[in-house]
Amino acid sequence: MPKIGNIILPEFPLLLAPMEDVSDPPFRRLCKLHGADMMYSEFISSEGLIRDAIKSRMKLDIFDYEKPIGIQIFGGDEEAMAMSAKIVETVQPDLVDINFGCPVKKVVCKGAGAGVLKDVDLMVRLTKAVIKSTHLPVTVKTRLGWDENSINIDEVAERLQDIGVQALTIHARTRAQMYKGHSDWSHIARVKNNPRISMPIFGNGDIDSPEKALEYKNKYGIDGIMIGRAAIGYPWIFNEIKHYFATGEYLPQPSIKDRVIAAKNHLIWSMEWKGERLGIVEMRRHYTNYFKGIPNFKEHRLKLVTLDEANALFDAFDEIVSVYENK
Known part of the structure; x- marks a missing residue:
């Protein structure tokens, strides 16, 4: 069973992805009700948290029935990331997750999100700053690399694990792909099969049906799956996947x-x-x-x-x- 700090997850957990303007408490509550094993807040700007921006602070709202839950932060400045991790700690989530995967221009331009994929040294420094400033387990969500010619997820995974990251979620696309084109999970499988890697590796990207979830589970050997867009307006997907794993049969479609x-x-x-x-x-x-x-x-x-x-x-x-x- 995958373990993150003191959090013991089910044998093959299904995680709800942090999605901007989607993964708020009402939506998370629905997904929890329908079988999500672990969830994350929407991503929160470290600068916004420190400035006390109301929107950023609201995103810190978490509730006991959601646990285990992680709060996800992003930013490109070590000091701001360290301070925001301390603020996050005050609301007592189960973990802090760092977003090194968001491909959106306004985030990347600030040297945050997927922008950090161009500079692994910076990624390591930012992560170290967060780990040093919190007692909570720290996890990371990222992508394969900046583009097709600079896939660096193998190096990223090893270096993050070496400094104490406790789990890694990999979206199987590059930043250049945004959310388009085909996700390539073979890179995730390679990271998972690396004998040096012992932290849980979760896969993300294009899982939209129970049979695809089972196929990817078997084919790529990952520790769990993170589901994003397929859960929007369809929270039933979590229980549908679990039922299919257990019985090989489909639950009836929601009426x-x-x-x-x-x-x-x-x-x-x-x-x-x-x-x-x-x-x-x-x-x-x-x-x-x-x-x-x-x-x-x-x-x-x-x-x-x-x-x-x-x-x-x-x-x-x-x-x-x-x-x-x-x-």
Whole structure:
């Protein structure tokens, strides 16, 4: 069983990826309910935390029922990273995760996220600064390298383990690929098979079905899988994968009622956490995903993304159930 510090994970854990503007407490709560074994906060700017930026501070909200949970930070300055790790420690997560994988330009430009892949020495210094300043286990999420010609994940894994990183999640793409093109897990398998590597290695990228999860588990020998985009609007994926691993069979697809319950809970928890107005507005981007593939749904979707009162939204949900359950 993979172990990170004192955290003992199940035999083959399924992790929920930290996703900007997605992996907030309401969404994490849903994924936990549907089988996610470990989760992470959205990534948090170390500079923002130190400046006391409200948005950054809000991302530190974690709850007991989410545990084990990691808080993910990013930044390009050693001092800021060390200070932000101390701030993170005050909310008592189970671990601190460092993002060396985000490919977004505004992050990379600051020499953070995947920008650090160009400078492994800097990556090591930033990580060391975090490890020194916290008692929590420190883990890292990164990519294969900057581009096809500079895949350096083997060196990165060894050097991070040598300074005390306790687990590594590898997104099987380069920074140049962003989220496009094919993810190549053979590089992750090579890291996992390196006799020098003893920390858990988790794979990330393109896992969107139970059979793909099983195929990659068997083929690449990793310690667990991190799921990101496939869980958006479809938190059932975690239990579906677990059921398939255990029985070789598929769980029934979520019914309209299941989808409505999930979307409704997500909305309720969003309003509780963000306040009614913001909770309603920020949920709008999720509805398309919850009801993907449902025929003749346009009219209902329009209601969900335009209504701005909670009660009217709950009525719209009830209407969806009654229309589709009777078909």
